[in-house]
Amino acid sequence: MDKITTIxxxxIKCSIHKENIAIQQYCALSQEEKEQLFQLCSKHSISVIVGDVLGKSKMIEKTPDVKKLINESFMSVYRYEQSQTEIKKITHVLTELKIPYILLKGPRVRKYYPEPWLRTSCDIDILIHEEDLDLAINGLMEKCSYKKQERNYHDVPLVSPNNILLELHFNIKENMDNLDKVLIKVWDYSSPVDKDNCLEYEQSNEFFLFHLLAHTAYHFQHGGCGIRSILDLYLIHHQMPYNNEKLRTLCREAKIETFYEYVIQLSEVWFGECSHTPVTLAMEKYILHGGTYGTKDNSIAMEQTRQGGGHVRYIRSRLFMPYKALKMKYPILKKHKYLTPVYQIVRWYKALSSGKLKKYTAELHLSKRINQEQLDSAEKLLEALKLNL
Structure with a gap:
């Protein structure tokens, strides 16, 4: 790790382990180095954690940059309370409509953080059965004034009057066959939270951790997963009881067992006491470059590598969405597959009419500029993690 990454x-260790090891290291940084640190925090959506640590230390000078981070911590508390209020409204409507549901990711991950608001999230993810989707959407629009947005591969986004995004999932698939064949079993691995609330379901500990690993593996292969995802896994791995063999069985079936092993190793390097290996070092470089949501050049390099390399193949894959993904976006195709070419054109029209032409043009140019070194690095990483399926 370089100096900035180490500090x-x-x-982060100061926050999760209640230590003070980094305060003096931080104070010794130059102003330029501190700015690099703040930029890295922002890129990986962990400004709240660092702001909380710096804000609590009496040794730290409260410069404008530090005050900005501290303010982000205060805002995170406010957003967390807003989110909790919204979850209560949503689940109340689902309960009234007798719709079973599962709270995904954030709401459950947060309890493993020192404070729940330290785990930031820009949306609420809830899973329901696909047959309940229309009923749930209509109920939320009618009772909570939600506004429906365009359907995605595995969810329908809805926005509350105070601009909180709900991703109402009808599945948790990632559009990757090896992951999806296990993720489709989510309801089989879930059970009611308690006998008095038979509509709220919770994933088993093993499946919950598997889902996070699968989601991280998906994002890792599509540009990057960010520091926060690795921190989530570290905290859960150390605090939540689970049967390791059951988890490994799920990972093995989804072909991410090696990825699971290395991502836990990386978390121990970052937040524990382990040392780097060549593989974790390569993962670190890739993840730090990608940020929270990944970078387009990371994503294109990975995609070109999986397709055997080449700009033309990549462009073809972007122009023609596979039927499996297209039918989730346009459910009519499930019964009328022959309309696939028509809906490819509909998709193009929507993309162009939404003002995204510049974005797609920039992506095409970037695809041409991916060099052999980037492709070789991506290939070696996929091979080491056994993700080159």
């Missing part, structure tokens, strides 16, 4: 990870 950032030590600041």
């Amino acid at each position: 950032l990870m030590n600041l």
